[in-house]
Amino acid sequence: MEQAQKNPKTFYIRTYGCQMNELDTEIMVGTLENRGLTRTLVENEADLLIYNTCSIRDLAERKVMGKIGQLGRKKEKKALIGVTGCMANAKKDSLFRKLPHIDFVLGTNNIHDLDYVLDEVIATGKQAFKTDDQFTFELDYTKAKRDDKVKAYVSIIRGCDKYCTYCVVPYTRGPEVSRDCLDIVNECKILADQGYREVTLLGQNVNSYGKDKPDMGCLFHDLLYRIDKIEGIDRIRFMTSHPVDITRELMEAVRDLDSLCEFVHFPIQAGSSRILRKMHRIYTYEQYMEKIAMFRKIVPNVALGTDIIVGFPTETEEEFQMTYDALKEIEYSVAFLFAYSARKGTPAMRWKDDVPEEVKQERLHRLMELQEGIYAKQRQQMLGETAEVLVEAATTKDPNLVKGRTRCWKNVVFPGSKDDIGKLVDVKLHSYNNQTLFATPINN
Numbered sequence: 001m002e003q004a005q006k007n008p009k010t011f012y013i014r015t016y017g018c019q020m021n022e023l024d025t026e027i028m029v030g031t032l033e034n035r036g037l038t039r040t041l042v043e044n045e046a047d048l049l050i051y052n053t054c055s056i057r058d059l060a061e062r063k064v065m066g067k068i069g070q071l072g073r074k075k076e077k078k079a080l081i082g083v084t085g086c087m088a089n090a091k092k093d094s095l096f097r098k099l100p101h102i103d104f105v106l107g108t109n110n111i112h113d114l115d116y117v118l119d120e121v122i123a124t125g126k127q128a129f130k131t132d133d134q135f136t137f138e139l140d141y142t143k144a145k146r147d148d149k150v151k152a153y154v155s156i157i158r159g160c161d162k163y164c165t166y167c168v169v170p171y172t173r174g175p176e177v178s179r180d181c182l183d184i185v186n187e188c189k190i191l192a193d194q195g196y197r198e199v200t201l202l203g204q205n206v207n208s209y210g211k212d213k214p215d216m217g218c219l220f221h222d223l224l225y226r227i228d229k230i231e232g233i234d235r236i237r238f239m240t241s242h243p244v245d246i247t248r249e250l251m252e253a254v255r256d257l258d259s260l261c262e263f264v265h266f267p268i269q270a271g272s273s274r275i276l277r278k279m280h281r282i283y284t285y286e287q288y289m290e291k292i293a294m295f296r297k298i299v300p301n302v303a304l305g306t307d308i309i310v311g312f313p314t315e316t317e318e319e320f321q322m323t324y325d326a327l328k329e330i331e332y333s334v335a336f337l338f339a340y341s342a343r344k345g346t347p348a349m350r351w352k353d354d355v356p357e358e359v360k361q362e363r364l365h366r367l368m369e370l371q372e373g374i375y376a377k378q379r380q381q382m383l384g385e386t387a388e389v390l391v392e393a394a395t396t397k398d399p400n401l402v403k404g405r406t407r408c409w410k411n412v413v414f415p416g417s418k419d420d421i422g423k424l425v426d427v428k429l430h431s432y433n434n435q436t437l438f439a440t441p442i443n444n
């Protein structure tokens with residue numbers, strides 16, 4: 001027979017996956033601390049364990065299933081266990097069959113129900129689950145408990161309507177729902193008052209912002225103009241984007257707004273138009289390249305980021321070579337490179353995963369080598385230049401060195417103190433290693 005559970009006093013929360021999940025975790029931490037619980041970083045000391053999961057890759061899912069499965073093999077079950085995030089939406093109540101020892105499942109669109117679900121589990125001792133298909137922006141973002149004091153994530157749109165054939169997001173996060181622009185601007189003002197200097201606007205496809213709410217009269221570039229006016233916010237970033245929704249107005253905003261950083265994620269995914277069609281990316285390689293050319297004409301110093309998948313079903317060596325050539329030609333500043341893995345529930349799952357794993361890995365390796373060379377070349381070209389760095393923290397190894405990022409998202413380390421944290425400092429770049437540029441501050 002079920003029994004009422006003890007009220008938990010401490011909690012441990014672990015986040016898998018993307019920035020959207022990190023922000024959801026910050027909101028859950030705030031909610032739990034408001035309830036009087038104390039966060040612990042030691043898993044086996046906590047009365048409540050929450051795993052905020054990711055479904056984007058098979059490996060990420062297997063890792064978390066293994067992790068939570070292990071907890072079920074413990075003789076004594078002490079802590080309450082909750083599974084939140086994309087796996088909760090993708091697997092719904094079947095999670096209870098696979099992991100019978102968990103206590104609640106909360107979908108990405110139900111983070112605001114955490115208090116309610118916890119009350120239910122504690123009162124009844126029964127398992128509880130809540131996974132809605134559509135997000136309703138009932139979340140109180142001011143509850144978020146952020147560890148970072150300089151940069152903050154701000155959610156502007158949830159879900160995705162693009163339905164790329166390899167991606168689970170439209171199924172795990174539901175359709176696009178834009179947050180009210182006044183709420184977003186208000187949150188940014190509050191963050192500025194709290195001393196935050198940089199906001200990153202988050203969504204699966206931020207460029208679609210506002211299209212689902214035509215009455216609001218605020219598209220993505222309009223929102224950027226509004227946030228740019230907020231005193232104290234020195235930098236605006238956003239992620240992630242779909243190339244189709246990157247408009248001329250957005251490019252002009254990157255050129256014209258002082259606080260909007262000249263770094264834009266512009267994911268190509270593949271260099272072959274046939275593969276792009278099979279991925280349902282709704283642009284051809286030629287259309288993509290035209291947009292890149294337009295962007296570089298409007299903002300000559302724009303730095304671009306990308307995601308690429310190699311070994312998509314039916315990809316030939318020749319088609320892979322097109323991706324390789326695109327990477328070489330475009331010279332992205334940041335590239336996230338992946339080998340394809342089929343995701344349950346996606347259209348691509350129905351196709352034979354016919355590129356052998358060793359071929360995928362070999363193609364991935366070739367792309368990585370190419371990109372490493374591009375990174376090194378870009379860093380080399382920056383030597384002797386000056387850059388503006390927003391200082392985020394002292395380095396862990398040496399308190400007399402501080403680290404931060406340039407507007408174009410390059411990591412920089414230079415001599416400084418904790419008084420520099422949160423400030424914009426002009427530096428001269430003099431050397432680099434694999435990940436980082438080293439610099440000397442310029443005393444104005």
Ligand code: SF4
Nearest residue numbers: 160162163164167169
């Ligand atoms: S646009 Fe991005 S989030 Fe949306 S389906 Fe495609 S890959 Fe997934």
